[in-house]
Amino acid sequence: MNAVTWIAIAICGPGALFVFGWFLRDLLRLRRGHRDRRQPPPA
Amino acid sequence: MAEHWTGIDSAILAAYMLGMLGIGVIAMRRISAFEDWFMAGRGLTTPILVATLVSTYYGLDVTFGSSETAFEEGVSAFFAYSAPFYLAYAACALLVAPRLRKIPARTLPEAVAHFYGPSAGRAAAFASFFYSAPILSVAGMGLIGHAVFGWDPLLAAAGGAAIALVYTLMGGLLADALTDTVQFAIMCLSASVAAAFALHALGGWEGLSERLDPSLLRPGGDLHVSDLLVYGLVAMSPLIEPAFYQRIFAGVGIRAVRNALLIGLVIWAAYDWIMVFLGLVGRDMVATGQLDAGLDSSSILLHVCGELLPTGVLGLFVAGLFASAMSTVDSYTLIAAGNLVYDGVQPLRKQPLSDRALLHWTRVAAAVTLAVSLLLALRFDRLRDAWIFMATVLISTVMVPMTVALFAPRRARPRAGAAAAWTGFACAMGLFLCFEIFGVYDPEEETRLLLGAPREWALLASLPASALAFVAASFGRPAEAR
Numbered sequence: 001m002n003a004v005t006w007i008a009i010a011i012c013g014p015g016a017l018f019v020f021g022w023f024l025r026d027l028l029r030l031r032r033g034h035r036d037r038r039q040p041p042p043a
Numbered sequence: 044m045a046e047h048w049t050g051i052d053s054a055i056l057a058a059y060m061l062g063m064l065g066i067g068v069i070a071m072r073r074i075s076a077f078e079d080w081f082m083a084g085r086g087l088t089t090p091i092l093v094a095t096l097v098s099t100y101y102g103l104d105v106t107f108g109s110s111e112t113a114f115e116e117g118v119s120a121f122f123a124y125s126a127p128f129y130l131a132y133a134a135c136a137l138l139v140a141p142r143l144r145k146i147p148a149r150t151l152p153e154a155v156a157h158f159y160g161p162s163a164g165r166a167a168a169f170a171s172f173f174y175s176a177p178i179l180s181v182a183g184m185g186l187i188g189h190a191v192f193g194w195d196p197l198l199a200a201a202g203g204a205a206i207a208l209v210y211t212l213m214g215g216l217l218a219d220a221l222t223d224t225v226q227f228a229i230m231c232l233s234a235s236v237a238a239a240f241a242l243h244a245l246g247g248w249e250g251l252s253e254r255l256d257p258s259l260l261r262p263g264g265d266l267h268v269s270d271l272l273v274y275g276l277v278a279m280s281p282l283i284e285p286a287f288y289q290r291i292f293a294g295v296g297i298r299a300v301r302n303a304l305l306i307g308l309v310i311w312a313a314y315d316w317i318m319v320f321l322g323l324v325g326r327d328m329v330a331t332g333q334l335d336a337g338l339d340s341s342s343i344l345l346h347v348c349g350e351l352l353p354t355g356v357l358g359l360f361v362a363g364l365f366a367s368a369m370s371t372v373d374s375y376t377l378i379a380a381g382n383l384v385y386d387g388v389q390p391l392r393k394q395p396l397s398d399r400a401l402l403h404w405t406r407v408a409a410a411v412t413l414a415v416s417l418l419l420a421l422r423f424d425r426l427r428d429a430w431i432f433m434a435t436v437l438i439s440t441v442m443v444p445m446t447v448a449l450f451a452p453r454r455a456r457p458r459a460g461a462a463a464a465w466t467g468f469a470c471a472m473g474l475f476l477c478f479e480i481f482g483v484y485d486p487e488e489e490t491r492l493l494l495g496a497p498r499e500w501a502l503l504a505s506l507p508a509s510a511l512a513f514v515a516a517s518f519g520r521p522a523e524a525r
Contacts, residue, residue: 002247004316005242005316006242008320009239011309012235012314012317013232013235015231016231019227026091
């Protein structure tokens with residue numbers, strides 16, 4: 001039961017932060033994509 | 044709990060509330076049409092889908108309900124009540140989502156109407172509205188405000204609901220999904236920190252299991268077979284869940300949706316286990332005299348955390364509780380408003396509403412839905428009663444037609460779907476009305492009884508009635524080949 005509880009704590013703590021970090025990475029990529037599209041293509 | 048609350052905790056809670064409003068303002072700048080507002084432009088990626096699914100589906104009913112049930116009945120709260128849902132999440136990811144992505148729809152009622160026509164769609168819209176009106180989480184915010192600050196429950200519920208409404212009106216599903224992502228991180232992190240503190244304070248499970256009654260550690264508990272059947276049927280509700288459907292349609296692709304549901308399944312299970320563990324900690328603290336034996340079991344979680352968590356962490360935990368409630372309130376308000384205007388009014392009009400009018404009236408409906416939910420939240424004595432009513436109405440109306448539409452090899456007749464949906468809806472509403480008028484409250488069973496049957500069994504009559512109506516209306520001309 002101890003191990004199960006620690007696994008649950010790891011999933012809800014670091015696991016949730018990992019998903020949040022993944023979301024931030026997607027968001028940054030999206031913003032970079034928008035910025036790149038606004039810039040004129042190289043000559 | 045109020046005696047443990049400090050200025051630092053208040054600052055954390057205030058920062059959270061302001062952050063949510065800020066996200067609403069940012070999301071508003073990206074809204075130009077109804078599709079942007081209601082479906083976030085159909086661009087939700089895996090991490091944002093995980094966050095919005097987990098935080099939306101798990102509100103205060105699960106948070107308080109699991110800890111309360113564990114406090115009273117032990118680990119069966121996890122094995123008998125929560126575990127059957129995991130099968131439904133997996134089925135939703137692997138079987139339902141791929142089929143749904145093939146149809147042109149935005150909502151559950153629209154999916155029903157796609158298979159069975161507008162009449163069945165209207166019944167589904169009514170059922171989805173009753174299910175989605177965020178009564179439970181609004182009432183839950185009232186409970187937190189009262190327990191933590193001693194505020195009037197109506198004032199606390201209205202304050203939390205108003206903030207959720209403002210950012211939802213501004214940014215729609217995009218604001219909803221973005222705030223859900225932050226709320227997801229806060230609610231999971233705060234639960235995880237609270238469990239780690241509790242585990243450390245009690246010296247692990249060994250200490251806990253030595254002091255607790257062994258019956259509390261039996262996975263099966265002492266449930267009646269018919270209760271297990273009802274809970275098993277209710278656990279199938281994710282297969283027809285309006286918030287799941289909206290997110291399945293709003294996902295960027297089927298792979299993102301499937302992965303999000305499977306990752307969500309693991310996080311839901313971990314969250315459930317933590318709430319069950321904290322409920323058992325509460326039981327232990329009452330037995331050892333650290334908590335008053337006369338405490339209300341529904342708020343045991345608040346008292347456990349008030350005793351165990353230090354300054355700052357307590358503020359994070361209460362922000363996590365508000366996050367859990369507000370993420371549910373905003374999402375379901377949006378869905379219920381869509382049920383009224385997009386699924387209810389729009390199909391009845393000869394001239395469809397313009398995009399701008401649709402956006403305007405759905406925003407108005409969101410405000411009306413939340414105001415009605417606030418009033419209803421104070422009328423139910425017990426949150427569980429409201430939840431059973433809402434789940435019974437949705438399952439009775441939509442489960443039979445949608446299951447047949449998604450899994451039967453041949454397309455059923457439209458009138459069969461309409462007959463099943465309206466019969467299930469009328470039967471569920473009628474039975475609950477009969478229990479209200481003619482039923483007698485039994486304090487031992489903690490429910491209303493009619494002819495010896497508890498109110499929870501209404502589903503055991505209304506679901507077969509819906510299935511019978513479906514079969515009866517299927518006779519006649521041969522079914523059209525798919």
